[in-house]
Amino acid sequence: MAFLSYLINGLSLGSVYAIIALGYTMVYGIAKMLNFAHGDIMMVGAFVAFFALNSFGLPVVVSVILSMLATTCLGVVIERLAYKPLRQASSLSVLITAIGVSYFLQNGAQLLWSSSTKVFPSIIASGSLRLFGGALSISYLTLVTITACIAVMVCLTLFINKTKTGMAMRACSEDKGAATLMGINVNRIISITFAIGSGIAALAAVLLCATYPTLSPTLGSMPGIKAFTAAVFGGIGSIPGAFLGGLMLGVIEILAKAYVSTQLSDAIVFAVLIIVLLIKPTGLLGKKLSEKV
Amino acid sequence: MKFEKMLKGGLAAVMAMSLVACSGSSDSSAPAADTSTGSDTTETTVAAAGAFKLGGSGPLTGGASVYGQAVKNAAELAVEEINAKGGVQFEFVMEDDEHDTEKAVNAYAALKDWGMQVSLLTVTSAPGAAVAPLYKEDSTFALTPSGSSLAIIYADLINLADPYGNVFQMCFTDPNQGVASADYLSTHTNLGSKVAIIYKNDDNYSTGIYEKFVNEAADKGLEVVYAGTFAGEDNDFNVQLSQAQANGADILFLPIYYQPASTILKQAKDMDYAPTFFGVDGMDGILAMEGFDTSLAEGVYLLTPFSADASDDLTKNFVSNYQNNYGDTPNQFAADAYDCVYAIAQALEASGATADMSAAEINDLLVEQFTSMTFNGLTGTDVTWNTNGEVSKAPKAVIIENGVYVGVED
Numbered sequence: 043m044a045f046l047s048y049l050i051n052g053l054s055l056g057s058v059y060a061i062i063a064l065g066y067t068m069v070y071g072i073a074k075m076l077n078f079a080h081g082d083i084m085m086v087g088a089f090v091a092f093f094a095l096n097s098f099g100l101p102v103v104v105s106v107i108l109s110m111l112a113t114t115c116l117g118v119v120i121e122r123l124a125y126k127p128l129r130q131a132s133s134l135s136v137l138i139t140a141i142g143v144s145y146f147l148q149n150g151a152q153l154l155w156s157s158s159t160k161v162f163p164s165i166i167a168s169g170s171l172r173l174f175g176g177a178l179s180i181s182y183l184t185l186v187t188i189t190a191c192i193a194v195m196v197c198l199t200l201f202i203n204k205t206k207t208g209m210a211m212r213a214c215s216e217d218k219g220a221a222t223l224m225g226i227n228v229n230r231i232i233s234i235t236f237a238i239g240s241g242i243a244a245l246a247a248v249l250l251c252a253t254y255p256t257l258s259p260t261l262g263s264m265p266g267i268k269a270f271t272a273a274v275f276g277g278i279g280s281i282p283g284a285f286l287g288g289l290m291l292g293v294i295e296i297l298a299k300a301y302v303s304t305q306l307s308d309a310i311v312f313a314v315l316i317i318v319l320l321i322k323p324t325g326l327l328g329k330k331l332s333e334k335v
Numbered sequence: 336m337k338f339e340k341m342l343k344g345g346l347a348a349v350m351a352m353s354l355v356a357c358s359g360s361s362d363s364s365a366p367a368a369d370t371s372t373g374s375d376t377t378e379t380t381v382a383a384a385g386a387f388k389l390g391g392s393g394p395l396t397g398g399a400s401v402y403g404q405a406v407k408n409a410a411e412l413a414v415e416e417i418n419a420k421g422g423v424q425f426e427f428v429m430e431d432d433e434h435d436t437e438k439a440v441n442a443y444a445a446l447k448d449w450g451m452q453v454s455l456l457t458v459t460s461a462p463g464a465a466v467a468p469l470y471k472e473d474s475t476f477a478l479t480p481s482g483s484s485l486a487i488i489y490a491d492l493i494n495l496a497d498p499y500g501n502v503f504q505m506c507f508t509d510p511n512q513g514v515a516s517a518d519y520l521s522t523h524t525n526l527g528s529k530v531a532i533i534y535k536n537d538d539n540y541s542t543g544i545y546e547k548f549v550n551e552a553a554d555k556g557l558e559v560v561y562a563g564t565f566a567g568e569d570n571d572f573n574v575q576l577s578q579a580q581a582n583g584a585d586i587l588f589l590p591i592y593y594q595p596a597s598t599i600l601k602q603a604k605d606m607d608y609a610p611t612f613f614g615v616d617g618m619d620g621i622l623a624m625e626g627f628d629t630s631l632a633e634g635v636y637l638l639t640p641f642s643a644d645a646s647d648d649l650t651k652n653f654v655s656n657y658q659n660n661y662g663d664t665p666n667q668f669a670a671d672a673y674d675c676v677y678a679i680a681q682a683l684e685a686s687g688a689t690a691d692m693s694a695a696e697i698n699d700l701l702v703e704q705f706t707s708m709t710f711n712g713l714t715g716t717d718v719t720w721n722t723n724g725e726v727s728k729a730p731k732a733v734i735i736e737n738g739v740y741v742g743v744e745d
Contacts, residue, residue, distance in 0.1 A: 044581065051573045096626050157397070159594040161626040170607070181605045254570035255601055256594050257626075264568050299574040304564045305536060 043178050048300045049293060054184040054253065056292020057191030061246035062269035063276070063284035064198065065239035071215045071279035072235045075133065078140040079120060080243060081266020082147035087113040087244030088162070088251050088261055089155055095163050102165045110244040117240025118233055126229070144263075151259035159258045162251035187249050194242060195285050202281065207234060215279065268295075268311075275315055277328025286326055385690045386424035387683060387697070389414070389676070390451035392442035392466075393458030394434040401620065402668045403431070406458045406480050408661045409669035412653075413676035423680045424690070432457060436465035443469055451475065452694045453683075453701070455675055456502060458668065460484035460540070471499040474695035476702065478503045478679060480671035483616070484539065485509065488724040498723035501702050505671045505678070505714065506640065508725055509540055512615045513547030513590065515730040516638055520586060521555035523732075526611045526636070527585030529560045533575050533599060535591050536564035544590035544615060560584050565595065572599050573606065580608045589614045593621035600631040611636060619667055622738060629738035640714035641670035642733040642740045650713055667714070674712035682708060 062084060069077045090112045094105035124143050128136050166186050170179040202208040213221040214231045222228055250265060251257060268291060276287025291311060298310040318326065391410070393403035407429045414425045428449060430442035439462030446454070454470065456479035457463040463482035468490065470477045479487060483506050491497040507515065520526060530552065535541040545562070552559050560582040563575030576599070579587060587603070587610045589596050596618055603609065614621075614637040621632055643654050643664050653673060657665040665673075682704035688697050710718040715728030733740040 044577065047577065048574065051571075055571055092626070158401075159597075159624060161597055161624050161628070163626055164601075164628065170605070179606065183605065254598055256570060256598050258594075260568065296571070296574055300578070304575060305566070308566075 043174065044300075046178055047180075048296050050180055050184060052293035052296035053289060054187045054292070055296060056272075056289035057187050058246055058250050058253070058265065058288075059269045059272045059291050060191055060285045060288025061194055061242055061249065062265055063273040063288045064194065064281065065243050065246075066270050066273040067276070067278055067281060067284040068198075068235050068239045070273070071281075072211055073125070073232050075125065075136045076140060076270070077125075077236075077239070078137070078266070078270075079143035079147060080239065081262030081264075081269070082144045082151075083113050083117055083120070083240050083262070084243040084247040084250070084266065085151060085259060085262035086116055086147060087240075088247035088257055089151060091244070091248050091251070092160060092162055092257055095165070096160075106245065106248050109248065110241045113244040113247075114237045114241040117236040117243075121233055121236040126232075144266075148259050148263070155259065157259060159256050162255040162257050164255070165248070165252050183252055187253065190245065190249060191285075191288075194245065195281075198238075198242075198281060201238075207231070211235060271312070271315055274325055275318055277325030280325070280327045280329065283325055283327035290326075386418070386426040387688075387690050388450050388452045389425045389427045389455065389679070390430070390446035390449065390453075391428075391455030391457070392430040392432040392439055392446070392462065395429070395431040397433040397435075399434040399459055401623070401666075402481065403429075403434075403458050405666055405669040406455070406672040408663075409653075409657065409665060409672040410455060410480075410676050412656060412660060413673045413680075416656075417676065417680050423683045425676070425680070427676075429455075432459075432462050434459045434462060436462050438462070439466050440469070442466075447473065447475075452690070452692070452697050453679055454478075455480060455672065456487070457482055458672075460487060463487040467499055467502045470502055474501065474698045476501050476503075476679075476694075476698040478505060478675050478705075480505045480675045481668045483507060483509050483512070485543075500722065500724065501698050503705055503720055503724040504726050505675045506616070506667075506726070507728075507730065509543035510547035511725070512638065512730075513544040513549075514551050516544070516588065516590070516613065516615060517548050517551035517555055517557060519638060519730070519732055520588075520613065521552075521557050526613070529558050529582070529584045530586045530588050531561040531563070531579030531582060531584030531610070532559060532588045533563045533565065533572065533579070533591070534589075535566060535595065537566040538591075540617065541591050548588065548590065570595065570598050572602050576603050576606060576608055579610070580606070584610055586611045586613055589618065592617040593619070593624065597621055597624060597627055597631070600635070601628075604631060613637070615639075616667060622735065622740075629735075632735045633737075635735045636732055636743070637735075637740075638730045638732055639667050639740075640728065640730055641667040642731060642742045644740055645731075645742050653713055670713040674710070674714050674718075677712055678705075678710045678718075681710060 065080045069075065087109045091105045091109035094100045094108050120143055124139055125136060128139060166183045170181040172179050202211060210226045210231050213226055214228055218228050272287040272291040273284045275291060276283030294314055295307050295311050298307040302310060393406050394400050395403045395407060410427060414427045418424050430445055432439035432442045439457055443466045454475055454477040456477035457466060458481050460482045463479055464484055464486035467487050485508050486492055488502050488504060489495055489498050532545060534545040549559055561579045561584055563578060589599065589612060596614060612635040614635060616639050618637040619639055622629055654665060657669060682701050685708065686700035686704050688700045705720045706722050712718060718726060718728040720726055732743040734743050
C-alpha cells in the first residue's frame with residue numbers, strides 16, 4: 043500500500059513536470075529552440091495568481107484565468123522582442139538569449155516582489171480520499187493535479203490534430219519552408235505556440251504552488267530544469283513524449299527517494315536520463331530526423 | 336545530425352543552469368526575509384562626545400535584511416538607553432554587508448577608517464567567518480549577536496582548535512542548538528519518544544545541528560527512528576513525511592530554516608500526520624511569512640533564547656520600547672543585539688576602559704572581562720563565556736499558540 047501511495051505521489055509530481063514540459067516541447071517542435079525562460083514565465087504566472095488571490099481576493103478560477111492571460115501576453119512579448127530578431131541566427135545564440143531572458147525575469151521579479159518567500163494560499167480543500175478502508179489516502183489536491191494534467195493533454199492533442207491552426211503548427215514543425223510556400227504565416231504560428239505554451243505554464247504554476255506552497259523568484263528554475271529533462275526524456279518535440287517523460291520522471295524521483303535514498307534521488311533521475319539517451323538518442327517517443335543536405 | 340547537436344547544446348546548457356541553480360540555492364539557503372523594511376540608510380550615527388566607537392555590519396538590504404534591520408534597530412535602542420543613563424557612552428555605526436562575505440570585508444575596512452574600537456562583528460554567519468580573522472589581526476574586540484557558526488570563533492574548524500580568542504558570540508553555536516534540543520526532548524518525554532528528523536544536507540547550519548543532535552540523542556536515550564534529507568530548493572517532502580509516519584515518529588525535529596519548514600507543515604497536514612514539530616532558531620520567522628496560514632504552525636515548538644511574550648520586566652520594557660520606535664515586535668535577533676550592547680557596556684564599565692584608549696587596549700580589557708563576568712539579559716540569565724568565545728546560557732522553549740509565541744513553563 044505504501045508503494046501505491048508513493049506511486050500516486052509520483053504521478054502527481056510528474057503531472058506538474060509534464061505540463062511544464064509541454065511548453066518546452068511545443069516551442070522546440072515548432073520554433074526549434076529551447077526556451078529556457080519557460081520556467082521563469084511559470085514563476086511570473088505563480089506571482090500573478092498569488093497577488094490575485096491574496097491581495098485582491100479574487101476567486102480561484104478568475105485568478106487562474108488572469109494568470110494564464112498574463113503569462114500568455116508575456117510569452118508573446120518575449121518571443122517578439124527577444125527571439126524573433128534572432129530567427130536566422132545560430133541556435134546557440136538563441137539558447138544564450140533564452141538564458142538571458144530567464145535571468146532578466148528572475149531579477150525583475152526580485153526587484154518587483156522582493157526575494158522574501160511568500161506562501162501560496164491553499165486553493166483546494168485539504169483532506170483526502172480514503173480507499174481500502176483508509177489504508178490508502180489520496181489528497182484531493184493530487185486528484186485535481188492529475189486530472190488537470192490529463193485534461194490539458196487531451197485538449198492539446200485535439201487542438202493539434204483537429205484544428206486548422208493545429209495543422210499549420212504540424213506543418214511548420216515538419217518543414218518551415220514548405221509551410222511558408224503553402225501560405226502559412228510561420229511567424230504567426232510561432233507566436234501562437236509561445237502563447238499556448240506560456241498560458242499552460244501559468245496553470246502548471248498554480249498546480250505546483252498548490253502542492254508546494256512557497257513562492258520565490260527562483261521558483262521556476264528547478265522545476266524548469268526537471269521539466270526540460272522530462273521533455274528530452276520523452277523525446278523533445280513530441281507532445282505525448284512530454285507527457286510520458288514528465289510522469290516517468292516524477293515517479294522515478296519519488297520511488298528513488300522512497301526506496302533508495304533521499305540524497306541520491308536527483309542523481310538517479312539524471313542517470314536514468316543518460317541511459318535512455320544512450321540507448322535511444324531521440325528520447326522515448328522522439329522522431330528520428332535525417333539531416334537534409 | 337543537427338538534432339543531436341542541438342540536444343547536446345541543450346544538455347550543456349542544462350548543466351550550466353543547474354550549476355547556477357546550485358550556487359543560487361546556497362545563497363537562498365540563507366534566511367530569505369522581508370526586504371520591505373526598505374530603509375536605504377546604510378549607516379546611522381548616534382553621536383556623543385567622549386564615546387566608544389561601536390561598529391558592526393549586517394544585511395540591511397537584500398534577502399536577509401529582516402535580520403540586519405532587527406539587529407540595527409535593537410542595537411540603536413540599547414545605545415540610546417545606555418547613553419541616556421550617563422556612564423559609558425557609545426557612538427554606533429552599522430554598515431550594510433548584504434549577507435555577502437566580500438562586502439563584509441569592505442564594511443570592516445570602512446569601520447576601521449571611521450575609528451571603530453568595539454564591534455558587533457556581523458549579523459550573519461558567512462560574512463562573520465570572513466571578517467573574524469581581521470578582528471584577530473587588528474586586535475579589535477567583537478561580540479556577534481547572531482552569527483552562530485563555529486567558523487566565527489575558530490580559525491581551525493576541522494580540529495576545533497585555534498580560537499580567535501577576541502571574537503565572542505551572544506547566540507548559541509549551531510552544534511549547541513543540537514545539544515540543547517536533545518536535552519529538552521529527553522527531559523520532556525510528554526512530547527513523545529520516537530524522533531524523526533528532516534534536515535537539509537547541503538547546508539552547514541542544518542547538518543551541524545543534526546549531527547550533534549544524533550550524537551546526544553543516543554547518550555540521552557532518545558530514539559531516532561528516521562532521518563531524511565533534502566537539498567537545494569526541493570519542496571516535495573511527501574516521501575520523508577510518509578516514512579517518518581511509517582516509522583511511528585511522534586516528534587519531528589526540523590533543524591532547518593522556516594521556508595522549507597512551512598512546506599513541511601502543510602504537506603504533513605495534507606496527509607493527516609500530526610507529530611509534535613520541534614524547530615530551532617531557524618524556525619523563527621515562520622509566522623511573518625506573507626500569506627502563511629498560521630494555523631498550520633499551531634503547536635509547533637521551537638527552541639529560542641527569547642520570546643517576546645515573556646512576562647519579566649526586562650522583556651516587557653524592551654518589547655514595548657521596540658514597538659514604539661519601530662512599529663514591529665522584536666525577534667530573537669533583536670534581543671541578541673540588545674544584549675550584546677548591554678554586555679559590552681557592562682564589561683567596559685567594569686574594566687574601567689576609557690574612550691581615548693586604542694582598540695587593542697580595549698580588546699585586552701574586554702577579553703579579560705568577558706571570560707570572567709556573568710551577564711543577565713533578555714536572552715538568558717547567568718550568561719557566561721568560555722575563553723573560546725562560546726556562550727553558555729539556557730535555551731527557552733516556546734510554543735506557537737493562536738499565531739503567537741508563548742513561553743513554555745516547565
